[in-house]
Structure formats: structure tokens, C-alpha cells
Amino acid sequence: MPSNIHIKITDRNGTTHDVEAPTDMALNLMEVVRMYELAPEGTIGVCGGMAMCASCQCYIHSTHDLADKSDNEEAMLSEAFHVKPNSRLGCQVQVLPELEGLEIELAPEE
Numbered sequence: 001m002p003s004n005i006h007i008k009i010t011d012r013n014g015t016t017h018d019v020e021a022p023t024d025m026a027l028n029l030m031e032v033v034r035m036y037e038l039a040p041e042g043t044i045g046v047c048g049g050m051a052m053c054a055s056c057q058c059y060i061h062s063t064h065d066l067a068d069k070s071d072n073e074e075a076m077l078s079e080a081f082h083v084k085p086n087s088r089l090g091c092q093v094q095v096l097p098e099l100e101g102l103e104i105e106l107a108p109e110e
Helices: 029-035 071-079
Strands: 004-010 016-022 057-060 087-089 102-106
Touching: 004 029, 016 029, 071 087
Parallel strands: 004 102
Antiparallel strands: 004 016, 057 087, 057 102
16 A cells, blocks of 8 residues: 555645655645645644634545545534635545545635
8 A cells, every 4th residue: 555645736826736645644635735835834724723714725626535524624614715615624634545646726815
């Protein structure tokens, strides 16, 4: 089983980055974005990944089967700006081997 997966992340400037993310470190998408510095410091994961700020909102552009949204994620997205049907909080999407080839786009800043 591979320990890294490939993810395409489109940043807030419209640039797409092909990144490798480890699946054996219990990371989430927000942490991967921070790891590769794809958003200015202090603009993503403001709440530390607790599903309380929506600064890590992203749009899922691939057809991967993600875990269902938690009640906390649903509640936060109901109050966030720029929400679309494919919106997720990056802090709530774990990096797993089955997400190989995932394609996401960071939502605009509020």
C-alpha cells in the first residue's frame, strides 16, 4: 500500500499544484495545504482544524467517495460564505489511500 497519494490543489489565485500527501500521518486536507504553503499564513485553518471557522473550505472537483459530513461541519458550512454543493471543510477530510488523485480548489477568503 502506498504511503503517499497525489492531490491536485487549486489555490486562491487559480494556480493548480500537484502535491504528494502522506497517508500514514493522520493528516487532513487543511494540513496538506499548510504543509505546502498554498495559502498565506493565517488565512487557512484559523481555528486549528476544529470545524469552527470555515477558513479551510474547499470545493471537491473529483468524484471520490468522501466520508459524510459531521453535524459540526454541516453547521459551519451553513454559516460560511461562497458555499457550493461540493464544499467541504479541509480540516474534516482525512488524507487516506483511497483519495489518490483527489482534486480540490480552495474557496475564496471571506
